[in-house]
Amino acid sequence: MSLPETMRAVEISRPGAPDVLRPCTVPVPVPGHGQILIRIAYAGVNRPDALQRAGAYAPPPGASPLPGLEAAGTVAAVGPGVERWTVGDEVCALLPGGGYAEYAVTPAGHALPIPEGLGLREAACLPETCFTVWSNVVLRGGLLAGERFLVHGGSSGIGTTAIQMATALGARVFATAGSEEKCAACRGLGAERAINYREEDFVAVLKTEGGADLILDMVGGSYLPRNVKALATEGRLVQIAFLEGTRIELNFAEVMMRRLTITGSTLRPQSDLAKDRYARDLETHVWPMVVRGALRPVMDSEFPLEEAAQAHARMEGSSHVGKIVLKV
Ligand SMILES: NC(=O)c1ccc[n+]([C@@H]2O[C@H](COP(=O)([O-])OP(=O)(O)OC[C@H]3O[C@@H](n4cnc5c(N)ncnc54)[C@H](OP(=O)(O)O)[C@@H]3O)[C@@H](O)[C@H]2O)c1
Secondary structure, eight states: OOOOSEEEEEEEOSSSSGGGEEEEEEEOOOOOTTEEEEEEEEEEEOHHHHHHHTTSSOOOTTSOSSOOSEEEEEEEEEOTTOOSOOTTOEEEEEOSSOOSBSEEEEEGGGEEEOOTTOOHHHHTTSHHHHHHHIIIIIIITOOOTTOEEEESSTTSHHHHHHHHHHHHTTOEEEEEESSHHHHHHHHHTTOSEEEETTTSOHHHHHHHTTOEEEEEESOOTTHHHHHHHHEEEEEEEEEOOOTTOSOOOOOTHHHHHTTOEEEEOOSTTSOHHHHHHHHHHIIIIIHHHHHTTSSOOOEEEEEEGGGHHHHHHHHHHTOOOSEEEEEO
């Protein structure tokens, strides 16, 4: 496959609102040792892309400054030391950055085959949420079959994945969302109870059920003390974002008296080795769920690459349900 020297991409021209995302032409990246170059068909859009665009989430050292954390497409070149993939293979992959482009490089171990029965468009929306949900809900949060699991932001890209994965693992799933339409979507994915947080108190709902064994939260702020109240004895709270803020007063005696665990993580700064491990776990445990239809990316909308700004505006308007994707 002969490769061009330059490619179409979308760059962050300066920190700011969605309109700072601008189409540009940049050199095609070259895969280094252990890396593959992917010719991207579709790129997933994620909330961390908006944080990066706003100047609040810098790419890790060595990563492309272009936004874009996941994509699906065809392997266009392989670097030295890559054994698993060859040119022409179709893959979806977690990217260190650079997904809003025609080509991107990523460690070979962060790529996965396209699950049988899925197209590249849907597969592009799997990596970021599956890596995040698996590592936080299963590995960090230790979710077990039969446990009560509460996910906030149930209609988000992360939320729709978490509901389906936890349901497939045999947990009892509760979700919060900001409208009746979003709650209906959560129930349709397997949540036994969806709580419209504008009308109902999730703490009261969970308490009548005996408390949550595990909560996956992206809201933070005023939700922190309320999450603590909603947890059952020995419950775990896993924090993956703080949409409402990071500072709050909290009575830690409750954490001690009820033997609670509060933890959290962000995916992007973790080592390549850790992400390799998550990828192999996903292939073993989660890809079969996708193949049998128990976990499917919920597709909200598609925008052409050059309209990434409109895609971000839709995501930040929060009227979407599920994933937004860019067609390259
Ligand atoms: N730690 C990690 O490694 C990691 C990785 C990926 C994503 N994340 C985080 O996970 C979250 C979800 O990501 P995503 O890509 O799935 O995003 P998304 O689809 O845009 O979801 C965000 C959702 O949060 C809900 N929400 C609740 N309170 C909110 C508030 N105060 N402000 C804004 N939204 C609020 C919104 O729905 P309602 O209408 O129901 O409010 C919205 O659907 C983001 O915060 C993202 O940064 C973390």
